[in-house]
Amino acid sequence: MRIVIAEDLVLLRDGLVRLLTAHGHDVVAAVGDGPALVAAVVEHRPEIAIVDVRLPPSQRDEGLRAALEARQLVPGTPVLVLSQYVEESYAAELLADGAGAVGYLLKDRVADPSDFVDQVIRVAEGGTAIDQEVVRQLLARRRADDPLDQLTPREREVLELMAQGLSNAAIAKRLVVTDGAIEKHVTNIFGKLGLHTSAGGNLRVLAVLAWLRVD
């Protein structure tokens, strides 16, 4: 897979290149700031861009801005944003265009290289990868009479994994149950939360996240 990386700290940039190369991917460009990222995406048309939120020169959310700009110039480019901190609003901005193929993960996730690469592949294939911390933040700030209270602990677990962007098969594998069991849980969850969508994949993630963000 052809990958562009934007990360200003050389230590982490080199680490990411080594990690992805070790897993058989091809890092076609590794840059250190926002404008260089946009240029690299336009030039290389990568299968995915992995971007640090905080990049020079502004050292604020330059990386996110540049990633969104690159996605406008080369529509459909999958973007995985890495961040030292969890900010739900960053995830919301990424998801805003509803096109999918976005990810928002804590930098810490690179500590488990295989899982990390799995998520990179998921985003590159048009899926969604939302950090479990973001999902937890969304789940934490709930109201008193919350429909979520009607969920069983297992259903809650399934909801969290759905919000992170996992497919039914992946959830089943994670929880060590059959696909059929997960499908049943998903139907129950949608029923209890009043979500009427039979859509799979990216649209399902968006629906769940939207439900969690609103109200």
Add this chain to the structure above:
Amino acid sequence: MCAAAAPVILHPVLRRIATLPLTATPWLDLAYISLGLASGIFALTFVFVGPFLSIMLIITLIGIPKLLLDVWITQWWANGERLRAGLAGVPIPLSRRRWRGETLFQRVRSALTDPMTWRELVWLILLFGVGTASFVVGVTAASVGLGFLTLPLWAWSLPDDGVQIGVTTIHSVWAMIAVAIVLGPPLTILAAWVLRGSALAQAKLAQALLEGEEQERITELQVSRAGAVDAAAVELRRIERDLHDGAQARLVALAMEIGMAREQLASDPEGAAELLAGAHEDAKTALVELRELARGIHPAILTDRGLDAAVSALAARCPVPCTVAIALPRRLPAAVESAAYFTIAEALTNVAKHSGARRCAITGAIEHDNLVIEVTDDGRGGVREGGGSGIAGLRGRVEALDGRLLVVGPEGAGTLLRAELPCGS
């Protein structure tokens, strides 16, 4: 109920009105307006030989230092006026303003842009008129009151034997005694109140002009506090940046390397060992970075061993050879120690980075309840406050503690940085 209560309420009021002449108040009022007359005459003289003359002399340049002296005298005099108002029962807090600035001109400018300076000057000019008016009113009233009360005692000295009261003239001593008894007390009470009024009018006017000091002090404190808050926010941002770019990033890299090593352990033990060696190095570097960062936030040695030891440790790390002579009789408040430490640290950073000095000396001592620290070097001088030298930040830190910072660095002649920090006692 009401009928019974009314005299109880009325009685003390009447008594207060009637007994005013028997208290010390009229005498204090008399002293107040008499001193006011004297002060007013001298103040008017001062205004002419002082500030007015200075402004005339400004063209000869002698006017500028003289102006600073005049401003000091004005403040000093106004403080006398504030104390005097206490005689009339209107206490005005004394002013302890200091005009900051590195050059004489800056200090004069700071003194002349201080609104209180002008208000004090206005008071000194008004004092002659106001003082004369209240003296005339007050002393006349006092003379009439006391005069009637003591009529029989001095009537003999009048040339024409007979005292004219209204339309009648009285001659007999008994009539005079009767007049003194009947008219004396009410007129004396009236006189005491007129005296009170004239003194109070003057003192209130003085208060209106010379107070407000509190408010100015609060504004000044707010400014210096805002400076301190800014300095703290900048400092926090720096710490966050250092953590983000340093230890945090290194730990992420470390976790990643260990993760990769774990995955490779079975398939590629040699590669795994290499990754672990890298991770080991990263871990050690992260430790060093965290230690440096913690020291930058607050050095442990400063808490444990005090300023001398902490500054000696700083000097030992400075690439320019430094001598340290800090003699303090006791431990100082933590805020003062910390401000002194970081001032010296910043000064040494400047010495190492910009000065090109070969030698540097650090001294610290208590002078008049101030901790005075000085950092001198023999470098190229020419320090500019704006040029990223961190001096503006230091000034904020020092002034937040009511201290003063002085940086003298003529081009080519070394640099002296002097900080005075009040440390109470």
